[in-house]
Amino acid sequence: MRSKSILSLQLARAFTVIAVVLSLGVSARASDQVLDWISVMNDTVVAGGTPPLVTGRVVAMVSSSVFDAVNGIQPRYQWLLVEPNAPKPASRRAAAIEAAYAMLARLYPLQAGSLTTTRNASLAALTGLESAKSIQNGIDWGDTVATTVFNIRSADGFTPRPPPFVGVLGFTSSPSSVGVWRPTPPQNAVGVNPQWASMTPWVILRPSQFRLPPPPALTSVEYAADFNEVKTMGALMGSGRNADQSALALFWAANTPLFWNRIAAQISAERHLTLAQNAHLFALMNVAMTDSSIACWDTKYRYVLWRPITAIRNGDLDNNPATDVDPNWQPFLDSHPVAADRGTPAHPEYPSAHASFSGAAAFILETAFGNNTAFNVTSDAYPGTRQFSSFSEALAEIADARVFGGIHYRTSCLRGNDLGRNVAAYVAAHAFLRKDDGRDDDRD
Numbered sequence: 001m002r003s004k005s006i007l008s009l010q011l012a013r014a015f016t017v018i019a020v021v022l023s024l025g026v027s028a029r030a031s032d033q034v035l036d037w038i039s040v041m042n043d044t045v046v047a048g049g050t051p052p053l054v055t056g057r058v059v060a061m062v063s064s065s066v067f068d069a070v071n072g073i074q075p076r077y078q079w080l081l082v083e084p085n086a087p088k089p090a091s092r093r094a095a096a097i098e099a100a101y102a103m104l105a106r107l108y109p110l111q112a113g114s115l116t117t118t119r120n121a122s123l124a125a126l127t128g129l130e131s132a133k134s135i136q137n138g139i140d141w142g143d144t145v146a147t148t149v150f151n152i153r154s155a156d157g158f159t160p161r162p163p164p165f166v167g168v169l170g171f172t173s174s175p176s177s178v179g180v181w182r183p184t185p186p187q188n189a190v191g192v193n194p195q196w197a198s199m200t201p202w203v204i205l206r207p208s209q210f211r212l213p214p215p216p217a218l219t220s221v222e223y224a225a226d227f228n229e230v231k232t233m234g235a236l237m238g239s240g241r242n243a244d245q246s247a248l249a250l251f252w253a254a255n256t257p258l259f260w261n262r263i264a265a266q267i268s269a270e271r272h273l274t275l276a277q278n279a280h281l282f283a284l285m286n287v288a289m290t291d292s293s294i295a296c297w298d299t300k301y302r303y304v305l306w307r308p309i310t311a312i313r314n315g316d317l318d319n320n321p322a323t324d325v326d327p328n329w330q331p332f333l334d335s336h337p338v339a340a341d342r343g344t345p346a347h348p349e350y351p352s353a354h355a356s357f358s359g360a361a362a363f364i365l366e367t368a369f370g371n372n373t374a375f376n377v378t379s380d381a382y383p384g385t386r387q388f389s390s391f392s393e394a395l396a397e398i399a400d401a402r403v404f405g406g407i408h409y410r411t412s413c414l415r416g417n418d419l420g421r422n423v424a425a426y427v428a429a430h431a432f433l434r435k436d437d438g439r440d441d442d443r444d
Contacts, residue, residue, distance in 0.1 A: 033093045034278035037100035048108050055257045060290040062103045067283035069099035069145040078433045082148045086141040091130045094138030097122045102146035156200040165191030178317045179218050181304045181348040189346035196297040202287045203427045207298035215305050215350040224322035226409035230308045234406025236330040245404050252401035253342040254381035256354050260361035284432045285364040288424035292360035305350040331406025344407045351416030352408045359420025362391040
């Protein structure tokens, strides 16, 4: 991707840059370019309608590019995919801007125009803060890093897409189909991205490295407890939910990685993290989340457990005396108008992807800030703000949300959370490690 010269940028925008910058909400002296572009990334993902699973790949590609770009100029940590080799002098701020922009423009070509306008305004805000040569070198280095990361991850197995996965569709009358996933109403969509189960991880050694044990047997007490809880609390009609429990189920039916990027950005701003610290934090968190999703998909497509809507409508087939059939049962998220397009996800039930993503993110943020960190969060699916006094409190509510939405069993949420935390612990112990050089992160 060709970089524009700083001289041309200055001449073209000499009389309009201040208005453009302010109209985009970017301060003339931006507080932190990493945080600015995490916000741009979030908006781009929402505008692109990217589903949560694919969003995990996007945020990892963007934030790892920003990290290797910033770190490649003044190495504070071990590099991830691109070895430090930046020209000197080079602006870390410009490198962060360009790395994020270059990756997003590749991933969202239909938004390239608006992204370019935002990128130009972000770069123009650096004028007078750093030399033109340093800014240009930063741009060139950021573009090099993003190109390298994009090329490496383009071979990760995300494409080409495999044939449609339909589980036991067509064999549902067979006794062996009991307990096995098949497309679910109302959309009856094929399984989402089964190739994710064998995709190349970022840091963990293989997708199966943290594979969970099998889900509770259909005839077990544990399964009956899960079944009956979601049947009661997750039903569209006649449930045991109160108003807040219904609201939180809708609130969390949104894009999971973006929740955690907003949470991390809020806490980072409150704690006044430096540019390098932010580049490190977001790359570590987003890569951990994405590796946890790969591990989650490995487990999902290994055990292929049916969803609650299938289980409850076929409750007479599971040979469990503590479960009852309800052929007309409807899950809350499948049929509620606010969540009509966010109902039962089209992939096997065990474990919860939302819990896996969230467990990984919470582990990284707990390690950085401590569990008892207060924060609030907004949703891209439901209005309002929810407040928490700790990460563990949020994780507990997320588990409730998936059960109350009628799409997950409690065990799948708890084990998904553990899976995410275990993956994140491995990522944190094996990547993005601090170099023992004692240098100051704030030095430019």
